[in-house]
Amino acid sequence: MLEPERILRLEDDAVVFLDQRLLPLEEVDVRCGTAAAVAEAIQTMVVRGAPAIGVAAAYGIALAAAKGEDLAEADRVLRESRPTAVNLAWALDEMRDDPSAEHARRIHADEVERCRRMAGHTAELLSPGTRALTHCNAGGLATGGYGSAVGALLTAWERGLLDHVWVDETRPLLQGARLTAWELETASIPHAVIADSAAASLMAAGEVDCVITGADRIAANGDTANKIGTYSLAVLARHHEIPLYIVAPSTTVDLQTPDGSAIPIEERDSAEITARFAARNPAFDVTPAELIAAIVTESGVHRAPYQQSLAGAVAA
Numbered sequence: 001m002l003e004p005e006r007i008l009r010l011e012d013d014a015v016v017f018l019d020q021r022l023l024p025l026e027e028v029d030v031r032c033g034t035a036a037a038v039a040e041a042i043q044t045m046v047v048r049g050a051p052a053i054g055v056a057a058a059y060g061i062a063l064a065a066a067k068g069e070d071l072a073e074a075d076r077v078l079r080e081s082r083p084t085a086v087n088l089a090w091a092l093d094e095m096r097d098d099p100s101a102e103h104a105r106r107i108h109a110d111e112v113e114r115c116r117r118m119a120g121h122t123a124e125l126l127s128p129g130t131r132a133l134t135h136c137n138a139g140g141l142a143t144g145g146y147g148s149a150v151g152a153l154l155t156a157w158e159r160g161l162l163d164h165v166w167v168d169e170t171r172p173l174l175q176g177a178r179l180t181a182w183e184l185e186t187a188s189i190p191h192a193v194i195a196d197s198a199a200a201s202l203m204a205a206g207e208v209d210c211v212i213t214g215a216d217r218i219a220a221n222g223d224t225a226n227k228i229g230t231y232s233l234a235v236l237a238r239h240h241e242i243p244l245y246i247v248a249p250s251t252t253v254d255l256q257t258p259d260g261s262a263i264p265i266e267e268r269d270s271a272e273i274t275a276r277f278a279a280r281n282p283a284f285d286v287t288p289a290e291l292i293a294a295i296v297t298e299s300g301v302h303r304a305p306y307q308q309s310l311a312g313a314v315a316a
Helices: 035-043 049-066 071-079 086-095 101-123 149-158 177-186 196-204 231-238 306-314
Strands: 007-008 015-018 029-032 130-134 164-168 191-196 208-213 216-221 223-225 243-248 282-288 296-297 300-302
Touching: 007 049, 007 101, 015 035, 015 049, 029 035, 035 049, 035 071, 035 130, 049 071, 049 086, 049 101, 049 177, 071 086, 086 101, 101 149, 101 243, 101 296, 101 300, 130 149, 149 164, 149 243, 164 177, 164 196, 177 191, 177 223, 191 196, 196 231, 208 231, 223 231, 231 243, 231 282, 282 296, 296 306
Parallel strands: 130 164, 130 208, 164 191, 208 243, 243 296
Antiparallel strands: 007 015, 015 029, 216 223, 223 282, 296 300
């Protein structure tokens, strides 16, 4: 497992990121000397994953404060860098009254600790011999430390509960094939990358016991935005009577968003799909709450009705 400071860290004159666009073939650092540069790193997916984006934004504000930048402008440019992940706005709100480096580093440390706690809660849902399927990357790279969904798989493996992980390659940017597989390989967890479209046949063959993913925003009613393709998995899992578990910190729960229809969905450049033809490239989709067996945060396992259980999680 990568140390949190290897994934992203705040130095005296820069925020430094491990460039996730180049993994697993190259491990290259990107140094950002301004809040605007941090925003660009978020937008271009040098750093990605809702919790890690939040930490990056906090570091961007702390850097701006240390350099005497206009904090209102720094907040604006960071807040506009990616619209779907609510952790970004949460972290910026947290930094308003105390834009210090110490505060930003505490946000980072707290995020890592939240992941460890939710991983333990999720592992309690699994039985020995579990074969899990996961989508996108919700590991240490996406959270700045231990990982949400992948952190849960790591804990389950350490407890002797996990037998195998199916890793959706996650089109179009292959966060599963590039990042999740790399993290699982580093942890020596048995896994295999599959084409996104192979999930249905594996479920039908009885080779999947549960689906575990992270989230970028969870609405008050439990509707959940995650990487495009998660909704498809949820429908498949329901048809095959397989539980879908969403693992995310309370900072991802947005009680101000009543349901999934109010979650902004980022549309990315069509060139990520094709350089020649017209294309649509939504980065996320929304899974309705009724398709989710449980949502796990650091405070525990939450089940429907989510309107009540998630409110308690955020208040805890």
